[in-house]
Amino acid sequence: MHDAIAAHVHDGDTVVIEGFTHLICFAAGHEIIRQRRRNLTLARLTPDLIYDQMIAAGCARKLIFSWAGNPGVGSLHAFRRAVEGKGPPLEIEEYSHFGMVARFLAGAARLPFWPLRDYAGTDLPTANPLIRTVACPYTQEQLATVPALNPDVTIVHAQRADAMGNTQIWGLVGVQKEAAFASTRVIVVVEELVDTAVIRADPNRTLIPGIVVAAVVVEPWGAHPSYAQGYYDRDNAFYVAWESISRDEGKLAAWLDRFVYGVPDRAEYLTQQDGLTDRLKAHAQVSPGVNYGF
Amino acid sequence: MMATVAARELRDGEVVFVGIGLPNLACNLARATHAPNLVLIYESGAVGAVPERLPVSIGDPALVTGSLMVCGMADVFQYFLQNGRIEVGFLGGAQVDRWGNINTTVIGNYAHPKVRLPGSGGATEIAAHAQRTLVMAKLDPRVFPEQVDFLTSPGHRCRGRPRRELGLPGAGPVKVITDKAILEADDTGELVLVALYPGVRAEQVRAGVGWPLRVRTTLLEVAPPDARDLAQLRDVLDPHNLYLKG
Numbered sequence: 001m002h003d004a005i006a007a008h009v010h011d012g013d014t015v016v017i018e019g020f021t022h023l024i025c026f027a028a029g030h031e032i033i034r035q036r037r038r039n040l041t042l043a044r045l046t047p048d049l050i051y052d053q054m055i056a057a058g059c060a061r062k063l064i065f066s067w068a069g070n071p072g073v074g075s076l077h078a079f080r081r082a083v084e085g086k087g088p089p090l091e092i093e094e095y096s097h098f099g100m101v102a103r104f105l106a107g108a109a110r111l112p113f114w115p116l117r118d119y120a121g122t123d124l125p126t127a128n129p130l131i132r133t134v135a136c137p138y139t140q141e142q143l144a145t146v147p148a149l150n151p152d153v154t155i156v157h158a159q160r161a162d163a164m165g166n167t168q169i170w171g172l173v174g175v176q177k178e179a180a181f182a183s184t185r186v187i188v189v190v191e192e193l194v195d196t197a198v199i200r201a202d203p204n205r206t207l208i209p210g211i212v213v214a215a216v217v218v219e220p221w222g223a224h225p226s227y228a229q230g231y232y233d234r235d236n237a238f239y240v241a242w243e244s245i246s247r248d249e250g251k252l253a254a255w256l257d258r259f260v261y262g263v264p265d266r267a268e269y270l271t272q273q274d275g276l277t278d279r280l281k282a283h284a285q286v287s288p289g290v291n292y293g294f
Numbered sequence: 295m296m297a298t299v300a301a302r303e304l305r306d307g308e309v310v311f312v313g314i315g316l317p318n319l320a321c322n323l324a325r326a327t328h329a330p331n332l333v334l335i336y337e338s339g340a341v342g343a344v345p346e347r348l349p350v351s352i353g354d355p356a357l358v359t360g361s362l363m364v365c366g367m368a369d370v371f372q373y374f375l376q377n378g379r380i381e382v383g384f385l386g387g388a389q390v391d392r393w394g395n396i397n398t399t400v401i402g403n404y405a406h407p408k409v410r411l412p413g414s415g416g417a418t419e420i421a422a423h424a425q426r427t428l429v430m431a432k433l434d435p436r437v438f439p440e441q442v443d444f445l446t447s448p449g450h451r452c453r454g455r456p457r458r459e460l461g462l463p464g465a466g467p468v469k470v471i472t473d474k475a476i477l478e479a480d481d482t483g484e485l486v487l488v489a490l491y492p493g494v495r496a497e498q499v500r501a502g503v504g505w506p507l508r509v510r511t512t513l514l515e516v517a518p519p520d521a522r523d524l525a526q527l528r529d530v531l532d533p534h535n536l537y538l539k540g
Contacts, residue, residue, distance in 0.1 A: 020338050020367060021353020045367075046415075069412030072314055072351035083410040094399075096414035097337060098371040105368055117376055118419050120460040121395075121452030123445040127404050142461070171358045172338045173366045229355050236350050285359055 001189070001222075001265065004215040005031045008185045012061075013152040014041040016183065017050060019226060020174030021071055021234070025157035025189045026050050027222035027266040033057040034260060043151060045100045045175065049225065049242050052076040053260070055090060056252050062091040064149070066100040070246075073239050077246035087249075094128050099146045104175050106148035107182025115143040154183035156208060157223045159230060161188050162196040165213025168205040171229025177207045185214040191231050193218045202289065219266050221276065232280040295491060296430055297323055297527060297538070298519035299471050303382070303428055309333045310382045311375070311420055312343075314352045315537050316430050317384035319527065322348075326526050335374060337416040339365050348532055371416070375423045378463060383424030385417055385467070389442045390431050392505045393483050394449025394467040396421065397442035404444060414446050421447035422462050429470040433502025440505040450483025457483065475499045476516065480508070489514040 009015060009032055017025050029050040032040075036059075042051050043064035048071065054060055056078035068079050081087030095103065098118055106114035115134060125131040125144075133142045156176050161167040167188045169176060180186045188208065193216070199206060225235035245251050263269045270276065300320035304310060306329040312321045322345070325332045334343045338353040342362025349357055358364055365373075374380055388411050389397035398417055402408030421427060431437055450457050450466050457466050470477040476489040486508045487499055492515060500507045519527070532538045 021351050022338075022355070065413065067412050067415035068410075071353065075412075080410045084407055094413055096418040097367065097416040098375070098419040101367050101371055116371075116419075117461075117463070118422060120422065120462055121445065121448035121455065121457070122418055123399070123404070124414065124418065127399075127444075170364075171355060172340070172353055172364065174339070174353075175367050177366060178368060227355055229358055233355060234351070239351075282355075 001027060001031045001217045001219055002035075004187050004217050005035055008153050008187055008214055009035075009037055010152070011037055012039045014043060016043045016151040016154040016179050018044060018154060018174055018176050018179040019157055019223070020045060020172055022172040022174065022226065023157040023169065023176070023223050023228055024048055024050055024226035025155050025222055026224060026226060027219045028155045028187065028189055028217075029054055030260045030266070030269070032059060033256065043149060045097055046071065047076060047079060049076070049239065052078045052242070052246055053256065055079055055082060056246070057256055057260070058088065060090060062093065064093045064095075064100075066095045066097045070239060070242055072236070074243050078252060081249070093130065094124070095131065095146060096124065099131065101175055101178070102146045103149035104178035104182050106146070107150045108178045111148060113145040113147050115145050117143060119144045149182060151179070151183045153185045153187065154179045155187045155189065156180055157189045157228070158207070159190065159228055160192045160194045160198070161190045161216055162194055162199050162210070163216060164196065164210035165208070165216045166196065166199045166206055166210040167208040167213065168199060168202070169207045170205060173207060180208045180212055186212050187215045187217065188213050189217045189219050189222050191220050191222070191228055203292075221270055222266055224270075224273070224276070224280075227280075230282050232276075232282055235280055295519060296471055296473055298523045299476065299516060300384070300428055300430060301327065301523070303469060304329050304332055307331045307333075308381045309335060309379055311335050311337070311380045311384065311424055313384045313386065314349065315386070317386070317428075318349060319531055319537050320384075322531050323523060323526055326530065327522060335370070335380065337367065337370055339367055339370055341365065341374070348536060371419060375419055378423065378425070380420070380424045381426070383420040383427045383464075385421060385427050385429050385447055386431055387417070387446070388437065390429055390438055390470060391442045391449070392440050392485055393451040394429065394470065394479060394485055395442050395445050395452060396429065396447040396449065397444045399444040399446045401443055417447045421449070421466070422464060424464045426465045426468040429467045431470065432473045433475070433499060435502060435504040438503040450479045472499070472502070474502065478510075480510075484508070486510050487513065489516050491516050492518050
C-alpha cells in the first residue's frame with residue numbers, strides 16, 4: 001500500500017476513493033494521510049467518514065460530492081466545520097447523486113458532458129454553475145448537463161483480483177466501474193489475491209479489467225469500518241462513535257494520532273481493533289455457479 | 295403512527311424507492327401486512343430487496359442478500375428512476391415549505407450557511423421522477439417555513455413556477471405525512487390540512503406550520519394503527535426502537 005500510494009497519488013491530484021457504503025477503502029485513505037498528501041481535490045458521491053478524516057488531516061483543498069453525511073447516524077463534523085467557516089477552508093462543488101454518477105459516466109466514456117433530466121426548479125444550478133443545460137438537437141427539449149469527471153487516480157476496494165488487476169466485485173457495485181474507467185490511474189485494493197483461473201471461471205463477475213489497473217494491493221479488512229460483502233459486516237458502532245469523535249477537534253486529532261499516524265500500516269491498525277472477527281465476520285451464504293459451457 | 299400512515303399509502307405490487315429510517319419501516323410494514331408483493335428499490339442498487347434486519351444504512355449488506363437484482367447506481371438513476379419505473383418515492387428534509395419543496399442542503403445562506411446539511415443525495419431526482427412522492431416530517435414551524443432556504447427537491451411550485459411548466463415528469467408530493475396530521479396540495483399546489491390523527495386539533499397543526507395553513511372543507515380523521523401493525527413494528531421491524539422513538 002505504501003508503495004502504491006507513493007507512486008500514484010501526488011500533491012494536487014484529483015483523487016476518488018469510491019464505494020457506496022460498501023467497499024470504501026479506508027486503508028488507502030489512511031495511507032494518504034500518513035504520507036501527508038496536500039491540496040487534493042477529493043471526489044465521491046458520499047464523502048463518508050474517510051473524507052471527513054482526510055479533511056481533518058489537512059489533505060483536501062476541495063471536495064466534490066452529492067451527500068455529505070454520516071450514513072444512518074448524522075453529520076460529518078470536520079466537513080461541517082470547514083463549510084460553516086469554523087475550520088480551515090474547503091472549496092466545495094456539489095451535485096445530486098445522479099449528477100455525480102453522470103459525471104463519472106461522461107468521464108468513463110470520454111465525452112465532455114452527460115445529459116440528464118434533472119434540477120428543474122431547484123437551487124442547485126445556482127449553487128454550482130457547472131450544472132448547465134443543453135437543447136436536445138432532435139426534440140429541442142432542455143436537458144440538464146454535468147461535465148465529465150476524469151480523476152487523476154481512483155482507488156477501488158474489491159473482494160478479489162488477480163495479479164494483473166482483473167477485479168471481481170459482488171454486492172453493491174456503486175459507481176466503481178465508471179470511476180475506474182474515468183480515471184487516469186487506478187489502484188485496486190483487494191481482500192484476496194486469486195489466480196487468474198479463478199477470474200476466468202466466472203468472467204461476468206469482473207467489474208474492472210486489468211488493462212485499466214495500475215497497481216494491485218492486497219489488504220484484508222482494508223475497507224473497515226466499511227464492509228465487504230461475504231467477508232465482513234459494516235462496523236456500525238464505529239460510525240456511531242464518529243459522531244462524538246468528529247464533533248471535537250481534539251478528540252479527532254487524538255484518534256488520527258493513534259489509529260492513522262500511530263500505526264505504520266493496516267496490519268498494525270487491525271491489532272488495535274477489539275474483537276473484529278467475532279463482531280463482524282460475515283456468515284456464509286454461497287451462490288452456486290452457472291454453466292459457462294458452449 | 296407516521297410509519298403506519300405511510301404504509302397504508304402503498305398498494306400491493308407497487309415499485310417503491312426506499313429511504314432509510316421511517317420510510318424503510320413503512321415499506322417493510324406494508325410488505326409484512328397488506329402489500330407482500332411490494333418491490334423495494336434502494337438507491338444503492340438493490341432491487342426487490344427483502345432485508346432480514348432493519349438496514350442501518352441505505353447501503354446495508356442485508357439489502358443485497360436474497361434480492362432480485364443488484365445493479366450499479368448508473369442503472370438505478372437512469373433505467374429505473376429517469377425511465378419512470380418508480381411508482382412511489384419517499385422524501386424527508388430539514389425544511390418543507392408551503393408548496394411541498396424540500397431543503398436538505400443548508401439552513402441560511404449557501405455560501406455562508408448557519409447549518410450545513412448533507413445535501414441532495416438522490417432526493418432531487420426522486421422528487422422529479424417518482425410517479426408520486428410521500429414526504430415525512432414532524433410538525434415544527436422551523437421545519438415547515440413559508441419558503442425553504444434552499445430548494446433541493448422540487449414540490450408543486452418552485453419560486454412561483456408550477457411543476458408542470460418546469461417539465462417535471464412525476465406528480466410530486468401527493469401527501470405530507472407529519473406526526474399530527476396529513477397535508478395535501480390543493481389545485482394551486484399549496485399544502486392544506488386534510489386529515490388529523492386521533493385527539494389532535496387543527497390549531498395544533500397550524501402552530502407547527504410557518505404559514506397560514508388552510509383546512510380542507512371535509513377534514514378527515516386518520517384511524518390509529520391496529521394491533522397487527524403495532525405488533526409488527528414493535529416486535530419484528532424495530533424491536534430496539536431505533537426509529538420508533540418519538
